[in-house]
Amino acid sequence: MPSITAHASMASRNLLAAPRTASFSTSCLRFALPPKGKASQAGPPARGQKSLHLKKSARPRDTGKRPALGERKMLRKRIVLSNTNALEVHGMKDLNGKNLRAEAVKGAVVGLPEPVVDSLRAVEAFKTTQGWNMFRRPATLMRKESLQIAAFVDDVEAAVGKKTVRKIIVGDRASGKSTLLLQGLAMAFLRNWVVINIPEAKDLVIGHTEYAPLPGSNPTQYTQDAYTSNLLSQIARSNSAVLSKYCITTDHKLSILLPPSTTLAKLAELGANTPELSWPIFTALWTELTQPDRPPIMLAIDGVGHIMNNSAYLSADAQLVHAHDLALVRHFVDHLSGRTTLPNGGIVLAATSGSNQPASPALEFSIQLAEARAKNPIDLPNWNPYKTVDQRSLQSLKDVDVLKLNGLSKEEARAIMEYYAASGMLRRTVDERLVSETWTLAGNGNIGELEKGSVRLRM
Amino acid sequence: MATVVKRLVSYSWQCPRRIAPRYTPTSAIPWQRPFSSTIRPFKDDKSDLREEWKELIEDLQEMDPETFKNAIESGGGMEIDKDDMDLEELSEFDIEPPEPKQKIGFWGDGEEELGADEDYYGDDISALGHGELEQHRELREYARLAAWELPLLSKLAKPFEPPSKATPLRFRYTTYLGENHPAAKKVVVEFCASDMPNLTPQQKDKLIKLAGVRYNPSTDIVKMSCEMFETQAQNKRYLADTINNLLAEARDEKDTFADVPFDFRHHKPKVRHEFPKEWFLTPARKQYLETKRQQQLEKDAALETKGKLIHGAKIIEEALVNQLAAMPVPELVEVAPTRGRGKQRLR
Structure with a gap:
């Protein structure tokens, strides 16, 4: 490599060595660093010398007390079921196991008995948007559709072959879908059924609760241990009276030893306390509940539109997990679609939501189809093949009937x-x-x- | 340059002239009346005219009326003596050169087609006025046509024959009444898919699928247009060929398109809201509503007499009274006199 310094006299005359700047360019000047002022040349003040320090005035800070951890959520989720300023209604009947379809309660407002209210509270059937906080005690109107549900309850109990009723509750916004679901749950509690309620389907799919692949499942399913353990605790609290009547009958091969006298309530509590075992315990509980001579089951979910699409969870290869691949959701959907029946009979209810419903063309079309089928089974609407649709949801909702909520009479x-x-x-x-x-x-x-x-x- | 000057002249014609060129000034110094509105006194040459007229009338009287008659009968002009037409000398074959063109005037300099300068005699309206008159004449001509000629067109009218099964195509052409227009060559054809002959339902479905967005599912009509080519006839030919190809393809059994669903995404059916029949206020319905209201009133009255009608305000009042009554009456307790040793403040 020739060195320029070796021929210094030549280098100065070399054309290449000349400063290569465009003669009319101002870029260099503009992008050059600003010239250093005299102050910076002086360097930092000498030791012992005083210099002016101007403190930035501190922002006025909000000195109010922060809400404690979880306090905001508690306020948001708080259910108030009583208003002491409201008057007690004299002559109002209470709902009980025997008068579900009695003449006296038809089209009347009936009170919910105390234990049922506790159970309903445990399964989170009351919603903050409902007007429970304005009256002395929880009471509901036994409207036409409520009596229909009561009729289903009677049908299930009367049927010899143990019937499973599957319904999607649809209706306009604020038409009382969630309240009807609550009434269904209340009736099931009154008849000593086992009630399993998913209060908000959205919580299962938006990725707010931990998930893990279920070992040995193909295609891969995902369990949600924290949610399942919470669900088990709700089941244990709300159905304790029923579940404590029955003991386990089979060996479930759980990783913990269960004494043979374990009641189902104990089993559910165990699942609530050990989240890592919650899914196996849930399946064990379900196996026990579907043994012969066990009570009918009421399965309910609110906001069913959320589970009729992809969930927010990602699989190992970074693909969105379909909601039906979540073990708990699949368990529910299998019963809703009729793939699995309840051997002891029962009701599967799913309510749509008018205010918080994600776009689910499959659900929408299935509802349309069910309504048309109820009217005239021959002339059915056709799916628009040029619209994208979630085929799995469409398949699962193929023959589910709807319970349409209209206005009151x-x-x-x-x-x-x-x-x-x-x-x-x-x-x-x-x-x-x-x-x-x-x-x-x-x-x-x-x-x-x-x-x-x-x-x-x-x- | 000359054009501008010429135009200036033409505009100046529209203004009243100062100098009338019909006469020659009698004196060396012309008598000028620049602002006068009366007629100029001209030289009186009426006596000469009178003499000329007299001569002309005499000549006409001398003419033999027979000559006129013969001329009219023979169909030609007057007889010409043929003997005089002999051409004997060479010089007689020479054709005189045409008269030199009229001298181009000052204002037409450089633009010979404008011709000689015209004289204006102050007896005509302006060019603008002529234009107006021309327009008026044209309008009148058309009005005459409308009044006299148009009714005769009804003789040419043919009775309407609705299209038959054999003619399912409906072509539309556009005329701009002789004007040139880019859309004048456009041809539009419409046909009903069900009217096409010899198509099985499956073939008809395939035709509809092939027609794509040109098919309107509400009316069952396929509409196509063409303005690719220069002339109307070519465009129509192209449309006809296209329809033939479509039909041939639709009849082709090789691929029936049965697996392709209909695609009507291009079509948005028009929503029509109709007033519900049940809402019409017929006398019967009025009667029904009236009796219903009456029944409601009676029902409320009956409840009121039984004391079962619920008054919200009254219930609250009663409840408040009951609450007050239920509250324990506060007992009056005698306050023991203070016997403190402290200083008593007197006032």
């Missing part, structure tokens, strides 16, 4: 408005005129709107 509206007035929440005379007016303004008796228009709205 005027008689039902009158009953509930009389209840409002008797509770001291409606300062008006409940006559036909007021009922008619409110009923119409509530979109032909949509119960949520009716409540909003008569109790919540203060004029």
Whole structure:
């Protein structure tokens, strides 16, 4: 490599050595570092010398007390079931196991007995958006559809071959779908059924709870241990009376030793306390519940639209996991679709949501199809083949029937408005005129709107 | 340059002239009346005219009326003496050169087609006025046509014959009444898919699938257009060929397209909302509503008499009264006199 320094005299004359700047360019000047001022040349102040320090004024800080850990969530999720300022309604009947379809409760507002309320609270059947906090104690209107569910309960118990009723509850926003689900659960509790309720399907699929592949499953399924253990604890708390009647009958080959006198309630509690074993214990509990001479089962889920699509979980090869590949969801969907029946009979209820429903074309179309099938089984709508659809969901919902919730009738509206007035929440005379007016303004008796228009709205 | 000057002249014609060129000034210094509105006094030459007229009338009187008559009968002009037509001398074959063109005027310099400068005699309206008149005449001509000629067109009218099964194609052409227009060559054809002859349902389905977005499922009509070619006839030919090809393909059993679903995503059916029949306020319905309202009133009245009608406000009042009654009455306790040793403040 020739060195320029060896021929210094030549290098200076070399064209290449000349400074290669475009004669008219101003870039160098513009991008050059700013010239150093005199202050920076002086260096830091000498030791012992004083220099001016201007402190930045501190921002005014919010000195208010922060909410404690989990306090916000507690406030958000708090269920208030009583209002001591509301009046007690005299002459209101309570629902019990025998009067589910009695004449006295048809179209009337009935109270929920204390133990049922506790159980319902344990399975998180009450929602914050519902108006329980405005009345003295929880009470519901036995509307036409509630009586239909009561009829299903009776059917299941009366059927010889142990019937499984599968229904999707659909209806407009605030038409009382979740409340109907709650009524179904209450009836099941009253009849000493085993109730398993998934209060919000969204919690299962949005990736907020831990998941792990289920060993030995093909295609891979995923268990959600934390959620399952919580579910088991809910089952144990809400069904303790029923579950403690039965002991385990088979060896479930769990990694912990179970004494033969273990009751099912104990088993569920065990699962609640050991999340890593929650899924095997859940399956063991399910096996026990499906043994002969066990009570019927009520399976319920709210916001079913969430589990009719891909979940937010990722598989090992970074693909979205389909919701039906989650073990718990699959367990529910198998029963909803009728792939698995309940050997002791029971009801599988799934409610859609009007306010928090992700777009699920499969569910939408299945509902349409079911409604058309109920009307006329020959003339069925066709799926638009140019729309993308989740085939698995479509398959699973192929022959599920819907329970459509319409508005209240005027008689039902009158009953509930009389209840409002008797509770001291409606300062008006409940006559036909007021009922008619409110009923119409509530979109032909949509119960949520009716409540909003008569109790919540203060004029 | 000359054009501008010429135009200037033409505009100046529209203004009243100062100098009328019909007369020659009698004196060396012309008499000028620049702002006068009366007629100029011209030289009186009417006496000469009178003499000329007299001469002409006499000549006409001398003419033999027979000559006119013969001329009219023979169909030609007056007889010409043929003896005089002999050409004997060479010089008689010479054709006189045409008269030199009229001298081009000052204003037409450089633009010979404009011709000589015209004289204006102050007896005409402006070019603008002529244009207006021309337009008016044209309008009148068309009005005459509309009044007299158009009714005669009804003689040419043919009775309408609805298209038959044999003619399922409907072509549409556009005319711009003789004007040139880029869309004048466009041809549109419409046909009903069910009207096409000799198609099995499967073939018809294939035709619809092949037609794609040109098919309207609400009306069952395929609509195609062509303006690719220069002339209307070519475009129509192309459309006809396309339809023939479509039909041939539809009849081709090799691939029936049975596995391809219909794609009607291009079509959005129009939603029509109709007033519900049940909502019409017929006398019967009015009667029904009236009785229903009456029944409601009676029902409320009956409940009121039984004391079962629920008044919200009254219930609250009663409850408040009951609450007050249920509250234990606070007992009055005698306050023991203080016997403290502390200083008593007097006031």
